[in-house]
Amino acid sequence: MIDDEYESGGKKYTIRIYPGPADGKKHPMILVVHGNFGLNPPFGAQIDRFARELAALDYVTAVPRYYVTDPAEPTDRDALPHVATLTSAIAHVADHKGAHADPDRLGLVGYSLGAATSMTYIASNPAGTVKVLIDFFGPLNDTIKSGVARFPPTFIFHNNNNDMFVDVEDSRTLDRLLGKTIPPRLTEYTESNPRYGNHPFVEDGTADKDSREKATAEIKKHLPPGGK
DSSP, rough: OEEEEETTTTTTEEEEEEOOOOOOOOEEEEEEEOOOTTTTTTHHHHHHHHHHHHHHTEEEEEEEEESSSSSSSSOOOHHHHHHHHHHHHHHHHHOOTTTOOEEEEEEEEETTTTHHHHHHHHHOOOOEEEEEEEEEEEOHHHHEEEEEEEEGGEEEEESSSSSSSHHHHHHHHHHHHHTTSSSEEEEOOOOGGGTTTOSSSSTSSSSHHHHHHHHHHHHHHHHHOOOO
């Protein structure tokens, strides 16, 4: 594990990197991107755990912050300003000598606003290096809607039990839009998590465990681990 910093727009942000094996090869890289809670509870531990689980499969994984400090009262809903920061984080991991990362084999896992930021990055980036996208209850914007033709295999997970922060209809709309270009997959859960507005999955609950299992299987299928 490497706790590091990267720079974007004249600001410094923290990033945690789980490097690939030091075997002289480059390994596929996955960024796990938080939402507008930052890495505060309840997201932080779940996000870091998933990054560690994927790293154990010989991926280079990283958890970048795109806020200088975690917001105490998150109200941010605009993904567009964070795309440049995510771009800088991807470049930092790709260039980090201790990470052993292959930038041509990239996966993105996003939570809430982090999913929207990841989707906006893909929708506005013609390079097409992202091989798989995991969207945990991310909101849509016009850039995403108009850019779905650029999406890689995409897998969506959302609570349909009155999510108070991102309506499940956003995920259903994305599922319909993606159906015109690639075979998508939307998995809905019915779960109660009233403390956090039924938005994040309950840690170690059925939705949390099942979604990570399904997401991991799709990542391995579309972004196979292994050095080159």
